[in-house]
Amino acid sequence: MLTRRTFVTGSVVVASTLSALPAWAAARKDVIVGVRLEPPHLDPTAGAAAAIGEIVYANVFEGLTRIDRNAGVKPALAEKWDISADGKTYVFTLRKGATFHDGAPFTAEAVKFSYDRARAADSVNPQKALFEPIESVDVVDANTVKVTLKRPTGLFLWNMGMPAAVILSPASAADAKTKPIGTGPFKFERWSKGTSLELTRNPNYWGPAIKLDKATFKVIGDSQASFAALMAGDVDAFPIYPAPEVLDQFRADPRFKVVVGNTEGKTIMAMNNGRKPFDDIRVRRAISMAVDRKAVIDGAMYGIAKPIGSHFAPQDPGYVDLTGKYPYDIAKAKALLKEAGVAEGTKMKLVLPPPEYARRSGEIIASQLKKVGIEAEIVPMEWAQWLSDVFKQKNYDLTIISHVEPLDLDIYARDDYYFDYKSQAYRALMAELSVTLDQAKRLELYGKAQTMLADDAVNVFLFLLPKSGVWNAKLKGLWENVPIPCNDLTEVAWED
Amino acid sequence: MSAAGNEPALSWRPERFASRALRHPSFVAGMAVAAVVALMAALSLVWTPYDPTAIDIPGKLRPPSLEHWLGTDQYGRDTLSMIMRGAVTSIAVSFVAIGIGAGVGVPLGLLAAQQRGGGVDQAIMRVNDFIFAFPALLIAILLRELFGPGTLNAMIAIGVFNVPVFARVAYGAALPLWTRDFVMAARTSGKGPTLITVEHILPNLVGVLIVQATIQLSLGILAEAALSYIGLGVQPPNPSWGRMLNEAQTLMALAPRLALIPGFAIIATVLGLNLLGDGLRDLADPRLARER
Numbered sequence: 001m002l003t004r005r006t007f008v009t010g011s012v013v014v015a016s017t018l019s020a021l022p023a024w025a026a027a028r029k030d031v032i033v034g035v036r037l038e039p040p041h042l043d044p045t046a047g048a049a050a051a052i053g054e055i056v057y058a059n060v061f062e063g064l065t066r067i068d069r070n071a072g073v074k075p076a077l078a079e080k081w082d083i084s085a086d087g088k089t090y091v092f093t094l095r096k097g098a099t100f101h102d103g104a105p106f107t108a109e110a111v112k113f114s115y116d117r118a119r120a121a122d123s124v125n126p127q128k129a130l131f132e133p134i135e136s137v138d139v140v141d142a143n144t145v146k147v148t149l150k151r152p153t154g155l156f157l158w159n160m161g162m163p164a165a166v167i168l169s170p171a172s173a174a175d176a177k178t179k180p181i182g183t184g185p186f187k188f189e190r191w192s193k194g195t196s197l198e199l200t201r202n203p204n205y206w207g208p209a210i211k212l213d214k215a216t217f218k219v220i221g222d223s224q225a226s227f228a229a230l231m232a233g234d235v236d237a238f239p240i241y242p243a244p245e246v247l248d249q250f251r252a253d254p255r256f257k258v259v260v261g262n263t264e265g266k267t268i269m270a271m272n273n274g275r276k277p278f279d280d281i282r283v284r285r286a287i288s289m290a291v292d293r294k295a296v297i298d299g300a301m302y303g304i305a306k307p308i309g310s311h312f313a314p315q316d317p318g319y320v321d322l323t324g325k326y327p328y329d330i331a332k333a334k335a336l337l338k339e340a341g342v343a344e345g346t347k348m349k350l351v352l353p354p355p356e357y358a359r360r361s362g363e364i365i366a367s368q369l370k371k372v373g374i375e376a377e378i379v380p381m382e383w384a385q386w387l388s389d390v391f392k393q394k395n396y397d398l399t400i401i402s403h404v405e406p407l408d409l410d411i412y413a414r415d416d417y418y419f420d421y422k423s424q425a426y427r428a429l430m431a432e433l434s435v436t437l438d439q440a441k442r443l444e445l446y447g448k449a450q451t452m453l454a455d456d457a458v459n460v461f462l463f464l465l466p467k468s469g470v471w472n473a474k475l476k477g478l479w480e481n482v483p484i485p486c487n488d489l490t491e492v493a494w495e496d
Numbered sequence: 497m498s499a500a501g502n503e504p505a506l507s508w509r510p511e512r513f514a515s516r517a518l519r520h521p522s523f524v525a526g527m528a529v530a531a532v533v534a535l536m537a538a539l540s541l542v543w544t545p546y547d548p549t550a551i552d553i554p555g556k557l558r559p560p561s562l563e564h565w566l567g568t569d570q571y572g573r574d575t576l577s578m579i580m581r582g583a584v585t586s587i588a589v590s591f592v593a594i595g596i597g598a599g600v601g602v603p604l605g606l607l608a609a610q611q612r613g614g615g616v617d618q619a620i621m622r623v624n625d626f627i628f629a630f631p632a633l634l635i636a637i638l639l640r641e642l643f644g645p646g647t648l649n650a651m652i653a654i655g656v657f658n659v660p661v662f663a664r665v666a667y668g669a670a671l672p673l674w675t676r677d678f679v680m681a682a683r684t685s686g687k688g689p690t691l692i693t694v695e696h697i698l699p700n701l702v703g704v705l706i707v708q709a710t711i712q713l714s715l716g717i718l719a720e721a722a723l724s725y726i727g728l729g730v731q732p733p734n735p736s737w738g739r740m741l742n743e744a745q746t747l748m749a750l751a752p753r754l755a756l757i758p759g760f761a762i763i764a765t766v767l768g769l770n771l772l773g774d775g776l777r778d779l780a781d782p783r784l785a786r787e788r
Contacts, residue, residue: 224745243746245570295553299571363732364571367551378732380645 027494029213031475033487034226034235036242036355037383038194038219041177044163045118048126048391049383050404050485053163054240055197055217057486060101061166061182064092064111064145065157071316071406071483073157077106077167077183078145087152087437088135094143098206100169101187106206108139113170115147127164129410133434151435154442155407162405162484185210185490195219199489211493223356230256230470237471239478239487242356244302250470257473260304261481264313265402265465267305267357269350269365272397273458274420277342284457286336287398288326290372291365291460300360305463310450311409313464315481318446322454322461333372344373351379351399353386357465358400365400365460391418402465404485409433409449412458421458516779523775529768537587540580548577549733557751569740569754570747578735579761585647585736586765589729590716592651594709597658602705604659605666606697610689612671621667624660632657632719636728650729654719658712665708670697703780710776714769721762737762 039051044061058066064078075081078092098106117123119131133153138146149156159165172181180188185207186199197217201210218235220226223243229235230250240263241247250256271278271287278284297305306314309322348369352362359380366376376398381389390396396418403411412421413430429452433445454461467482477491517523540548545565552572560567566575608620636653643649673679674697682692723729724738732739737758744754 227746245746245750249749292553295551299551299553299556364551364553366733367549367571370549380727380731 027496029211029494030215031212031237031489031492031494032216032218032235033489034218034220034229034238035487036219036221036226036240038221040384040387042180042188042191042197043168043176044166045114045168045173046124046126046177049387053485054487055199056180056182056184056188057163057166057484058184058488058490059186059199059215060180060184060188061163061168062184063161063166064094065161067158067161067406067484067486069479069481069483069488071481073161076161077111081157088149090147090149090156091140092145092147094145095206096143098183099204100172100183101181101202102169102172104169104171106167106169106183107142108145109142110167110169111145112137112139113173114165114167117168117173118165125164127159127162127405129414130159130162130165152437153434154437154439158407163486186215189214207490210490212489215489215492217487221354233472236475237469237478239467239469239471240482241468241470244304244466244468247302247304247468247470255473256470257475259467259469259471259478259480261467261469261479262306262313262315263402263404263465263467263482264316264406264408264484265404265467265482266308266311266313267361267400267402267462267465268311269361269398269400269460269462270396270419271459272394272418272420273422274394275397277340277346278397280340281457282336282340283342285326286333286340286342286372287369287374288457288460289329289333289336290369290374291462292328292368293323293462294328295368296361296364297463299364300357301463301466304466304468306466307463308461310454310461311403311412311459312446312450313406316407318443320447320450322450325454326457330371337372337374342374345375346373347375347377348397349379350376351381351386351390351396353381353390353399353401354383355402357402361462362400394418394420400462404465404482406483407446409446409453412449412453419458421456423452423456426452426456513779517775520775520779522771523779526768526770526772526775529764530772533583533765533768534587536580537583540577540584544574544577544580546574546577548573548581548735550574557747559751560753566757567751567753570743570751573735575740575754575757578740579737579757582735582737582740582758582761583765585730585734586717586720589647589651589654589720590713593654593658593716593719594712596652596655597712598662598705598709600655601659601662601664602666602698602701605663605668606670606693608663608667609670609674609697610693612674620663624663627656628660628664630657633722633726633728636723640728645728645731647730647734650720650723653723653728654716657719658716661712662705662708665704666701669701669704673697673700707773707776707780710769710773714766714773717769718762718766 035054037051039055040047040049042052042056044052044056062076064076065073066076068074077095077098079095080093082091094108100106115131115134115137118125119134133149133151135148135150140146168176169181185202185205187202189198189200191197196219199215201213220229226238226242227246230238247258251258271284273279293307297303297307307323309325312319350362350366352358362378366378369376390399410430411417413427429445429449436442436445471478474495476493476495479488550573555568555572556570558564558568564574569575604620608617611617632653635656636650639649639653679692679696682696720729721738724736725742729738730736740758741755747754
């Protein structure tokens with residue numbers, strides 16, 4: 001039997017303080033959380049936007065397993081599991097007494113339904129690859145599910161804890177985009193488009209009681225407005241605060257707590273590998289050398305971000321430091337471009353989605369590219385348009401974006417992904433990785449994959465997106481790091 | 497209708513105009529500011545202290561010094577250079593917008609006046625009212641949805657906003673002219689309405705149109721700054737006063753000058769052009785008054 005996730009010491013202290021206080025001094029029971037982007041809809045199994053997980057993951061929807069604040073895998077809707085010796089069969093024992101918010105019981109049927117839905121041919125799951133290893137999902141009895149894999153899959157339990165693998169009820173899954181009905185501690189209450197989303201406590205929650213009665217997510221896209229909202233107390237927390245330049249102001253203010261943690265946000269300048277001149281490795285290498293990463297980090301992120309040299313977060317096991325692979329070198333970059341036949345003054349379209357990190361880095365990189373004779377035309381784009389133009393239709397030269405999914409090396413092996421990277425060697429490596437269970441061997445393969453991506457200069461690897469969170473100093477239990485896109489409110493509580 | 501009806505209205509009398517103008521305080525003040533901005537813009541085309549788009553991260557947020565007279569911004573760009581080049585942007589957008597506004601609006605107004613009282617007149621002026629009801633901002637948002645943000649779209653949006661203004665001014669000023677004796681005389685001599693419009697009506701509108709253009713110029717600069725401020729106008733890396741203000745917002749506590757300097761540039765320019773417009777109107781008014 002695996003243990004339930006433990007409470008942070010903070011909440012334990014809160015609980016004891018609370019009991020000592022008279023009733024009228026009871027702590028607040030609601031929280032208002034600021035988010036930068038509004039989700040396109042609320043079904044994490046049907047959309048790639050991180051903004052979806054940032055609202056519903058762990059709060060409204062749960063998976064069989066879950067990722068905790070330290071990037072570990074914990075049981076959630078599965079109480080425990082047994083893995084066969086060959087690593088191909090997982091028998092999950094499900095949590096008894098869990099129900100969906102609409103009253104439907106949580107059973108093995110729901111698990112089978114959710115997994116089959118995700119791996120179906122017409123599935124719109126954004127992480128369909130996570131389900132690809134599944135051979136079959138069988139209902140053993142109401143509380144037991146057997147998942148058979150095609151091959152041993154090292155990250156299977158982790159994968160099933162991702163936002164894209166949460167369990168939906170067969171009765172309500174079709175409407176999950178607008179009316180998410182999960183098993184989590186919060187129920188979805190209402191969504192005022194463009195302004196806010198409200199969650200309320202689920203009184204029938206199977207797990208440990210949460211301390212909040214209500215949680216509101218306020219969508220504040222503008223950095224200045226988010227600053228004002230925090231200062232005025234209109235929002236209690238901005239777990240991912242968009243403007244690093246004002247952090248010092250919050251640090252100096254005792255009302256606030258500033259926490260700079262890690263995310264899995266590998267921020268890259270993606271290059272359209274399928275398009276000329278980026279199909280030429282010399283051009284990609286030249287561009288990698290033309291970008292002064294340090295200046296980008298200092299200028300756009302006020303120095304609080306860590307540089308990366310490949311598509312891998314430094315805090316994850318298996319990380320190889322490749323940041324020195326393409327040192328900033330204008331002369332060499334120019335020579336390479338000349339060799340590849342890229343004329344001085346060549347125009348490139350640098351598409352920038354709305355987040356500040358992208359807009360700011362883009363402006364700095366455009367000025368750096370100018371020094372090697374590339375005229376980068378900045379094209380700012382709204383989120384929806386970016387997803388359709390760049391992500392789906394691959395209509396771009398360069399774009400800056402942060403990939404927030406953890407351990408997502410496999411995206412480079414996907415057909416038709418927006419980088420259009422077609423290396424067979426890399427695909428073979430990913431195929432090998434997916435069947436490797438031995439941890440040491442896996443780490444070695446991670447290393448190889450990172451090195452290959454850096455060698456091929458698939459994208460310009462910029463920095464790990466820092467998570468600079470700002471919240472009310474009396475608010476406890478928010479995550480410091482963001483291993484997956486989420487704002488887990490299950491342990492959040494007010495002090496005094 | 498005044499008594500001085502026989503004399504064909506001339507636009508300006510240069511020698512008298514100059515001596516009166518120099519004694520008109522708001523004209524002088526406005527002209528001085530406009531000249532400074534124009535010179536600054538012209539100079540920036542050939543020379544700026546630094547490249548206004550050159551980013552120098554280690555040298556960011558420097559206070560004003562001998563090296564950088566107005567300091568540097570959050571990317572280490574020279575603020576003075578950006579203000580200078582930003583003036584070009586403002587003036588260019590505003591001028592093109594006036595070109596669009598006057599180029600379309602004046603002929604429309606003249607045509608409506610020529611066809612006065614008829615269906616064409618009504619049609620033109622009512623469509624005008626309709627466009628007038630749309631703020632430039634809405635037009636800019638619409639254009640962005642269609643073509644994406646950019647300088648050209650800002651020009652078009654502000655230009656469209658200028659069309660009804662110029663159409664109304666031309667219409668209003670042309671209408672009374674049609675009852676004047678010199679127009680009658682031209683008619684009697686067999687000139688068609690279009691020829692009369694071109695040869696007799698338009699030259700008499702030059703004064704009032706210049707006054708209007710000066711005022712629209714200041715409004716255009718303000719509109720460009722507003723559009724760039726909300727990200728619909730000039731795109732980076734091209735400097736624009738509006739965008740400088742936007743970028744300075746979150747740095748207000750760190751470096752207030754980053755917002756104050758472009759803010760001052762906008763205020764001074766708009767105020768200067770308004771004063772200039774007021775002065776021009778005052779100077780032109782006695783003649784216009786006599787014509788009516």
